[in-house]
Amino acid sequence: MGNEATDELLELLWILREEGEDRLTEVLQAAEAANAEETLRNMAREGLINLRSDRVILRQEGKKRAEEIVRRHRLAERLLWEVLELEQRYIHPEACRFEHILSPEVTESICTLLGHPHICPHGKPIPRGECCTKFKTEVKPLVVRLIDLEAGEEGTITFIVPRSHSRLDRLLALGITPGSVVKLHQKRPSYVIQVGETELAVDDEIAHDIYVKRGIERKGQ
Amino acid sequence: MHGHGARGGHRFRKGADRAIVLVGNPNVGKSVVFGLLTGQYVTVSNYPGTTVEIAQGTTGFHGSRSVVIDMPGINSLIPMSEDERVTRDILLKERSQVVLQVADAKNLRRALLITLQLAEMELPLILDLNMTDEARSRGISIDSRRLSDILGIEAIPTVATRREGTDRLVKELSNPRVSKYTVKYDRRIEEAVGKIAELLPEQPISRRSLALMLLAGDTSLVPWLKAYLREDIITKIDQIRQAVQAHYPDRLSYVINQQRMEAVDSIMKEVYSVTDKTGTSLAAHLSRWSMHPVGGIPILLGVLYLVYKFVGEFGAGTAVDFLEGVIFGRYLNPWSVRLVEYLVPISIVRDLLVGEYGLITMGLTYAVAIVLPIVGTFFVAFGLLEDSGYLPRLATMVNRLFKIIGLNGKAVLPMVLGLGCDTMATLTTRILETAKERILVTLLLALAIPCSAQLGVVLGMLGTLSLRAALVWAGVVLGVLLAVGFLSSRFIPGRGSDFILELPPIRIPQFSNMLLKTAARIEWYLKEVVPLFLLGTAVLFAFDKLQLLDIIRKAASPVIVGLLGLPIQATEAFLLGFLRRDYGAAGLFMLAKAGQLNPNQTVVSLVTITLFVPCIANFFMIIKERGLKTALGMVGFIFPFAFLVGGLLNIALKYLGVSL
CATH class of the missing domain: 1.10.10.10 (Winged helix-like DNA-binding domain superfamily/Winged helix DNA-binding domain)
Known part of the structure; x- marks a missing residue:
């Protein structure tokens, strides 16, 4: 340059x-x-x-x-x-x-x-x-909030807003980490997401803080 | 936890040669494996100083006796819950132990995160890859031999419910290996771990793993630190930790776990593969429907109806009639009356045992003949809901609703249980994560959740009135529940917790597991709850003998007659209601039957008594769980508030000229 x-x-x-x-x-x-x-x-x-x-x-x-x-x-x-x-x-x-x-x-x-x-x-x-x-x-923008996905859509987690440390630790232990593929099953009455074979119901607030790229980018697998 | 250090290691032994500790994520079939290993007699107890339940049994093979300890499900060994802390503590303290990690094969990634932490501890370890049938049906295959090679321990595929692979599991348990796998962390972290490890004493688990826990800033280790290390060393460790932390924007616990997760992912690449999934199963469809914003509601109502049929009609009806009317009424009570009269010459002791408020004739009869069949059938229903995977889906359905009252969906579990027995439900508020949530649920249970015994009487009375009367009663009670929840969630200090709830697959409950679970719960009921019923009866007996009942009756009448607009005879019912609100309700039932209450008065009195503290046993349970101060505070609020609501309803009905 x-x-x-x-x-x-x-x-x-x-x-x-x-x-x-x-x-x-x-x-x-x-x-x-x-x-x-x-x-x-x-x-x-x-x-x-x-x-x-x-x-x-x-x-x-x-x-x-x-x-x-x-x-x-x-x-x-x-x-x-x-x-x-x-x-x-x-x-x-x-x-x-x-x-x-x-x-x-x-x-x-x-x-x-x-x-x-x-x-x-x-x-x-x-x-x-x-x-x-x-x-x-x-x-479409590639990085969106998890809540912006349509029900049934999949995305790859890019980052999670660290609003509280213990929440990050907990999500990690459940396999919710940057790079994992997450599927949004439903938004109502609660957000239901799936990572791997783990299905979780989470608060709106948590779904708001997870940012994903649309589509799947499997590393290696 | 002070003082459990050295002795704690032997607490769970009782002469066995070694301990087999079962560890794993929630819902991986651990209790089924536990059942296979132990088979016979199992005890469930609380870990000292905590509310965490631990099941223990013994197993004998290859000539040695082992005690098997079933830990609650965990997701991490850097504790984020009491369950996880207790598990970590047992691993930390137990000597000559073997760890059997039960993994859900399809969720291998999460399991390996724990495996690597166990490997770090350098404990003899066996990995059970359970539920391989479920994994297979989802097109997942796991190269267990390769996994075994990488980790340097046995990794055994099983389907514990069908006893597949379990023989090999038992065989390998006699010769477990210590994993040779080590996670390589960042240079900075490795250096700090080295430095901290040098400062630590010899322990049942490796110094490296302890150093990593300390580096992660695990505050639950503080008591352990204080018991083993000098003040200056603790300070030194903290300085090392802070120096490393300064280099990372994220908290060290997260950094360490993330690097572990990277190691897990590299193992996953070699052993875990998914081929095309075979369509959506029926269970998956059921799961979707059970949480559908519209379709979920009829399913919910259907489930509640079935639970009501079983618990409310069979348990509270048929079974209670038989136990109370036949077993106790015809045989046990007359026998014990005769026996006591024959054996005990002192009349006051006789009264205490078999009198009107006698420990046997009232306390035991109540606890065993009336409550036991109700909670027993409830345990069966609850266990079915639990093992089928429906409960977390129910919590998912109601999460937003519960947010209004400062709670989250998880609180639905004690609330539903409260419809069976509030005393029991108060005990299960332990599953809630924060003190605020536990206080809030305890209060709402005591105030506005009628237990099945009371519900039976109330519905019986409302049944004789109009539908409108029933709706007024339900509306006022529900309104109080929401309003008090909404307001007190703003006044009670503290915070709520995140709603992150795992939804296990919908499964058909296993009969043997259900049996084991229900038996353990009934044992727990008999040990923990029945004594409180007896204590409550003794208090009632004392009131009666000291003639306090009469004094209170006189003092209370202005409120009953003036505020609530009820006949003076109702005072007695409310007085009984102080001790057991369903007795109070039963008293009102008698009055209404005798034609002394008009429909308006019936509804006003029912609303008031529904809002009473359920029973004296419940009160004792609140003291036990929440402390005396909180308990008195709640009672001091609930009773005046119940009369206030009743009074307002009375005035409102009069003013509006409504007759129900």
């Missing part, structure tokens, strides 16, 4: 391009960094962009990198907004940090976790990743 100044400019160029803007003067004005012009020249030398008269045009390599950065940023925004429920004003600055540190694997996991979202919280399009096209049919 190149240096941060380059990344910032690539991101900016992408955003301006979305608005149909590619004039050098506009780019320099929008750029926050003082030495933006120098950075742009370096980028041109690296073959990321073309500088023609007063226009800045992303080349193939630059376009690809810009797309990835924007994708990371907007996915991060969505993660912060939707899952972590952060306040609006924190989302953008935090996401700016995320865009530089997320590895392709983590990005893909976030995208899958969020159910391959198309737009960011501000309504801008999130560039599609490989994972989005590969699992074209998978539109």
